[in-house]
Amino acid sequence: MINxxxxxxxTRSLPLVSLPFRALPIPLTSGRSSGSxxxxxxxxxxxxxxxxxxxxxxxxxxxxxxVVINPPAEGSVSQQEGLQAWARIxxxxxHPRCANCHTGESDRPMWSGxxxxxxxxxxxxxxxxxxxxxxxTLLCGTCHTTKSEDWDNANATPHAAPRVAMNWALAPVEAHxxxxxxxQICAQLRNPETNGDRTMREIAEHLNHDLxxxxxxxxxxxxxxAPYSLQxxxxxxxxxxxxxxxxxxx
Amino acid sequence: xQIDVNxxxxxxxxxxxxxxxxxxxxxxxxxxxxxxCGIAQCGACTVHVDGFVVRSCQLAVRDxxxxxxxxxxxxxxxxxxxxxQAAWIEHQVAQCGYCQSGQIMQAASFLKTNPNPSDEQIxxxxxxxxxxCGTYPRIRSAVKAAAKKLQEG
Ligand code: FES
Ligand code: FES
Numbered sequence: 001m002i003n004x005x006x007x008x009x010x011t012r013s014l015p016l017v018s019l020p021f022r023a024l025p026i027p028l029t030s031g032r033s034s035g036s037x038x039x040x041x042x043x044x045x046x047x048x049x050x051x052x053x054x055x056x057x058x059x060x061x062x063x064x065x066x067v068v069i070n071p072p073a074e075g076s077v078s079q080q081e082g083l084q085a086w087a088r089i090x091x092x093x094x095h096p097r098c099a100n101c102h103t104g105e106s107d108r109p110m111w112s113g114x115x116x117x118x119x120x121x122x123x124x125x126x127x128x129x130x131x132x133x134x135x136x137t138l139l140c141g142t143c144h145t146t147k148s149e150d151w152d153n154a155n156a157t158p159h160a161a162p163r164v165a166m167n168w169a170l171a172p173v174e175a176h177x178x179x180x181x182x183x184q185i186c187a188q189l190r191n192p193e194t195n196g197d198r199t200m201r202e203i204a205e206h207l208n209h210d211l212x213x214x215x216x217x218x219x220x221x222x223x224x225x226a227p228y229s230l231q232x233x234x235x236x237x238x239x240x241x242x243x244x245x246x247x248x249x250x
Numbered sequence: 251x252q253i254d255v256n257x258x259x260x261x262x263x264x265x266x267x268x269x270x271x272x273x274x275x276x277x278x279x280x281x282x283x284x285x286x287c288g289i290a291q292c293g294a295c296t297v298h299v300d301g302f303v304v305r306s307c308q309l310a311v312r313d314x315x316x317x318x319x320x321x322x323x324x325x326x327x328x329x330x331x332x333x334x335q336a337a338w339i340e341h342q343v344a345q346c347g348y349c350q351s352g353q354i355m356q357a358a359s360f361l362k363t364n365p366n367p368s369d370e371q372i373x374x375x376x377x378x379x380x381x382x383c384g385t386y387p388r389i390r391s392a393v394k395a396a397a398k399k400l401q402e403g
Contacts, residue, residue, distance in 0.1 A: 123291070124291075124377065124378035125373070125374050125377040125378060126378065127374050135363065136364065136371070137360075137364075137371060137374045137375045138303070138360075138374070138375050138378050139302065139303070141302075141304075142296075142302075142303045142304055142305060142378075143290035143305050143308055144290075144308075145304060145305070145308045145309045145313065146313060147310065147313050148310075148312055148313055151267065151310065151312070151313075154267075154310070157288075157289055158289075159289050159291070160288075160289035160290055160308070161289070161290035161305075161308055163308065
């Protein structure tokens with residue numbers, strides 16, 4: 001059984017967040033998964049490529065949320081503006097709501113941010129293992145249970161394990177953000193070898209999974225939300241891409 | 251709504267957001283799973299859902315779906331104890347006992363996914379279930395003994 005868990009989670013090609021849905025013992029209770037959104041994004045991209053309308057805006061909905069994917073026209077974002085967009089992206093990526101589970105080689109998620117006081121490793125001796133879902137020891141889903149998508153107030157209790165409508169997991173090793181500099185994260189995110197072979201548009205579309213849609217900007221329980229808004233973050237990623245993904249070290 | 255606990259179907263009329271632990275204890279009178287913290291910090295409420303460990307204080311009954319719940323009452327029977335229960339008795343693990351149904355459920359599920367765990371792996375898993383009586387050394391011995399017994403069949 002454990003081999004099966006590994007097999008599926010290890011055969012994925014460097015996604016930003018590893019979501020081995022079929023491998024996980026606790027299935028989604030609702031029908032939607034980021035897997036289907038992934039294919040939707042791919043389809044949209046294919047249609048766009050063939051029809052020559054790459055700048056066509058698309059939106060992906062989840063419950064009542066709507067995130068619009070509408071990149072600025074090619075050539076319309078200066079390098080300076082791109083760097084400003086990057087600075088905001090970095091604020092989001094390095095924020096505890098994102099970085100705590102982007103811990104790179106370490107399989108220990110972190111507890112940090114204003115709601116925790118002193119930065120520390122996740123309690124309960126949690127080790128996500130190479131599976132990144134705790135399959136070797138304790139599944140993240142033991143406490144971070146999967147909730148229904150239409151249950152909005154599920155995370156109101158302080159200090160309880162956050163729950164979303166998908167399986168909880170550490171981000172892949174390549175997407176190392178915790179404690180990393182702006183330069184390091186920038187280099188990682190613009191490199192197809194370490195960003196899951198994604199264009200910036202695909203990265204923006206990837207942000208439509210439930211952890212981000214319903215939790216990172218509305219974490220509840222006294223936790224500080226990620227900065228800006230999801231739509232502003234998506235806009236920044238698209239603008240950064242159009243500006244040629246400039247990094248501070250360039 | 252209908253839920254399946256220890257192989258029996260129960261009809262319960264509760265708020266859909268009620269945690270499974272509340273349903274088990276207060277509605278069904280199944281009191282093996284204990285209330286310790288209510289916020290996924292202690293593991294006293296651990297049950298199996300389709301064979302995997304879940305903190306029942308964290309799972310709303312609406313999110314259970316058709317999955318089957320096993321509590322310590324359904325793990326073994328007095329006549330035919332589960333290997334982990336037998337090892338717990340043999341090693342006299344419990345002190346006050348409050349955390350122990352959670353510990354046993356945790357260990358039973360762990361040995362299914364990792365039949366031959368190292369001391370470090372046992373510590374990594376079992377330290378997520380709090381025991382304020384400090385029975386961890388006996389827990390480790392009992393898990394090792396149960397692993398051996400299960401492997402011998
Ligand atoms: S009561 Fe559920 S983890 Fe403490
Ligand atoms: S035996 Fe008393 S809390 Fe564990």
